[in-house]
Amino acid sequence: MTITLYDIPSTVPGSAFSPNVFKTRMALNYKGLSHKTEWVEFPNIAPRMKELGASPTEGMQYTVPVIHDHSTGKIISDSLDIAQYLDETYPDTPRLLPSGPGIAAIFESFFLPSIMPLPKLMQLPEFPKLNPASHAFFRKSREEWGKCKLEDLLPPGPEREKCWLKVKQGLDKVAGLLDKNGKDKPFVLGEQITYAEFIMAGWLVWVKIISEEDWAPISTWNDGRWEKLLQMTEKYRTIC
Amino acid sequence: MTITLYDIPSTVPGSAFSPNVFKTRMALNYKGLSHKTEWVEFPNIAPRMKELGASPTEGMQYTVPVIHDHSTGKIISDSLDIAQYLDETYPDTPRLLPSGPGIAAIFESFFLPSIMPLPKLMQLPEFPKLNPASHAFFRKSREEWGKCKLEDLLPPGPEREKCWLKVKQGLDKVAGLLDKNGKDKPFVLGEQITYAEFIMAGWLVWVKIISEEDWAPISTWNDGRWEKLLQMTEKYRTIC
Known part of the structure; x- marks a missing residue:
């Protein structure tokens, strides 16, 4: 080791x-x-x-x-x-970074704002996926950040739906730009997988693990592109 | 030809x-x-x-x-x-696009919002750089876009200064991310110039041509990085 x-x-x-x-x-x-x-x-x-x-x-x-x-x-x-x-x-x-870390940093600086407010959407469903030893810390830090009770941070309802629509529009935009690469260069940096795929897969697998219910629609967006990304990167998520 | x-x-x-x-x-x-x-x-x-x-x-x-x-x-x-x-x-x-067009499109989708509101800042100084044959069209389209008289679109004053500060903060952010590449990989995609440099140089040379006065401070920002970018790409701007 x-x-x-x-x-x-x-x-x-x-x-x-x-x-x-x-x-x-x-x-x-x-x-x-x-x-x-x-x-x-x-x-x-x-x-x-x-x-x-x-x-x-x-x-x-x-x-x-x-x-x-x-x-x-x-x-x-x-x-x-x-x-x-x-x-x-x-x-x-x-x-991981065949063109240097700069473009990976820029890619993340573009991708993360595109999928906002995903982190806000995930806090409430994330809570029961944590061990009790993390509960008090998590609740306190998220309630300070969200300036409200954890239970009031985008609970199911129209406001939550509106936020998911924003995430969808952001992923549509990312997919549209990546589609310019055509079918022979399906990855962010063209012909081969790089760290940029792991940036996207890291954020998206979080949703899938925390809430299969929230993941179900996303898995169908953009011709199943995000589900395929998770499948393609699954072997690299083995926990050692 | x-x-x-x-x-x-x-x-x-x-x-x-x-x-x-x-x-x-x-x-x-x-x-x-x-x-x-x-x-x-x-x-x-x-x-x-x-x-x-x-x-x-x-x-x-x-x-x-x-x-x-x-x-x-x-x-x-x-x-x-x-x-x-x-x-x-x-x-x-x-x-121009050794890693495909997708990452270039993403780079521009990151760079252009970073330098906002540059286009708004440049309309008023751009006007006298146009031939009279373009004046009426330019004025009409920009006044519809800005929803005000061209002369009221960020004239010299504190509001204009505030907008330049936003441009500076955006360029600071871009420079900070590109600095991750280190001295041996000074370009957006690492070791060699690509279309991403022409995206940045296209927007920045616009400022230099339209207003030397506005360019003077920018040329000193981020250790002269933007001035160096324009110098390095100057030979490619020859008008044929």
């Missing part, structure tokens, strides 16, 4: 859920790098990461994914920085 | 100004494809393009750039479609 991947456990049997950690897990499996998951409940992330000496990410918060590469001693935070580190450290494995 | 490029003339000696046509001009020169510009004043674009049999672009409007490739008989509208056509039709020339 050479790399430890830190992730948050879930009540879904045999599954993780964190979209950002899934990006790193897919990156590790795609490269065929031996690794093992260490599970950390939400309230333990900051203390465990401080203890490890990991850097905080955006907004000076301690988050996952973090990897500890035991063969180099390096501890890396932030999914894109991890992808860059893996490409640089293991140059003989398939490249 | 094998390709005609349709563009809008300007009072700036020896210069064009249209940001979208500059993208195509840079593409043609980068590929070393022989071409000649045919100048069309604003009110004549739609009749001339209908006469040619060119397709309208977004919103069913007739716009430039349009190219007429006399060696194939093809008439192509829309700068990205033209880049794709040129890559496909002249595969032995340097590639």
Whole structure:
């Protein structure tokens, strides 16, 4: 075992859920790098990461994914920085960022706003998928962020439907732009899968794991493109 | 002469100004494809393009750039479609879209909102750079779009300053993401110049041509990155 991947456990049997950690897990499996998951409940992330000496990410918060590469001693935070580190450290494995990290960062800066307000939609259904040890922390942080009770954060109803319509319009836009590549270049960067596919699949598999009910319509959008993306990347989501 | 490029003339000696046509001009020169510009004043674009049999672009409007490739008989509208056509039709020339058109379309869908409200800022200083034959058409279309007199569309003052600050923040963001590539991969797609550079240079050279005064501060932003981009792409803006 050479790399430890830190992730948050879930009540879904045999599954993780964190979209950002899934990006790193897919990156590790795609490269065929031996690794093992260490599970950390939400309230333990900051203390465990401080203890490890990991850097905080955006907004000076301690988050996952973090990897500890035991063969180099390096501890890396932030999914894109991890992808860059893996490409640089293991140059003989398939490249995640063949055109550099800049365009992957730009792709995510385009993709994530396109699927807004997906994160807001997922908080309420995510809650029961967490272990009780994470409940209080999750509720407090989400209620501060949403400025309302978790139960009032887009519960079923017309407002929630309107938000899903926005997600659909965003995915329509992404699909329309990617369709310019034609059938022989179905991937974001053309002919082969790269980290950009793992960015999209990380966010979308989150929906599928958390709520099959919410995923059902998405799986049919854009001629089944998103369902196919999840199928194509499934083998890289194996939990080690 | 094998390709005609349709563009809008300007009072700036020896210069064009249209940001979208500059993208195509840079593409043609980068590929070393022989071409000649045919100048069309604003009110004549739609009749001339209908006469040619060119397709309208977004919103069913007739716009430039349009190219007429006399060696194939093809008439192509829309700068990205033209880049794709040129890559496909002249595969032995340097590639504009080595990773396909999808990521270029996504890059532009990220870049253009990042530099908003640049188009609104440029309309008033652009007016005197047009020939009188385009004045009435330009004024009418911009006043309908801005819902105010052209002279009231961000004239000098605090509101205009605030808008430039937004442009600066957007360019800071783009520069920050591209900086992830490091010094050995300074371009959007890594090691070599592609159409993405022409997208940025097309929009930015527009500012420089229309208003040296507005360009002066931008040329210093992000360690002179944008000035360097214009210098590096200058040879591709030769007007044939």
